[in-house]
Amino acid sequence: MRERIVKIMEREGLTPSKFAEAIGIQRSAISHILNGRNNVSLDVLTKILERFTYVESDWLLFGKGEMIREHVLTQPDLFINTPINSSKVTDDSEYRKEIIVEKPVYACKQPVIEPIVYPEKPGKNVSKIMIFYSDNTYDTFVPEKDKKE
Template identity: 25%
Template sequence: MKRIKVLADNEGMSVTAFEAAIGASKGVFSRALANGTDIQSKWLLNVVENYPQYSTDWLLTGKGEMLQAANKTEERTETYLNAELEGVSNAVIHSLQRVISSQEVTIKSQEKTIISLEKQLALLEREIALLRKD
C-alpha cells in the first residue's frame, strides 16, 4: 500500500507517526509496505475518517486525484463565499439606493426652500431700498 506512504509524506510525518495518528499499532502499515501485503479494511476506514480531504478512490485504487475531495470542498466553499458576497453586495447596493433616494428628496425640498428664501430676500432688499429713498 504505497499510497499510505505517499499520504503520510504529504502530511509531513513518518509511516510510524501516521500509524499512531489513526490509532493503529506500530508496524501495521510498515509491515504491509515492507512485505507488500494488504491492509485490513478497519485501518483504511480509520484513514478515511481521520483524513477526509483525501480521495477514497485514490486511496483504494490509486485512480484520480489524491486531494480530489479537498478540491471539491474548496470549490464549494468558494462558490458559497462568492454567492454570500454577491448577496451582501446586493444588500449594500439596495441600501445605498434607498439613501440616495432619500437624499434626492431632501435636495429637492431644499431647492424649493432656497428659491422661496431668495424671493423673500429680493422682496426685503426692495423694501430696504424704498426705505432708504424716503
C-alpha cells in the same frame, strides 16, 4: 496501495510510527503494510479516510483520479464536524478563551456511630484462654470472677 499510503505520509510529513498513531493503529501494523508483509485491512482504510478527510477514497483504494477531493478541508478540523461549505462560521478566538472551572465543594457527612452489640448466648461463659507459643510454652488466662483463691 502502499505507494499511495506513503504519498499521504509524505504530504503530512509523518513517519510511519506517527502515521500509525494518527490513525489509531499499532506501529507494527503500518510497518507490516509498508514492508509488504500484510495487505491493508478494511479497518485501516477506514481509519485513514476518517483521519485524512481530503483523501479521495477511489484514489486510495484503486489509484483512480486525484488524491485530494474537491470541496473538502485539506486539514481535518478535529473540533468541528461540519462541511467546508457550511454557512456556520466559527471564531477561533472563542476556543482560546480561558475557562475557569471552580473546584467542586464536597460536604463531608458525619459518620454514623452505632455500638456493636453482640448477642449473649445464655449458659456460655469464657472459663479459660490458653495461648501457645512457638517455643512449646503456653500461658493460661482465667477470668477474675472464676479464679479460685
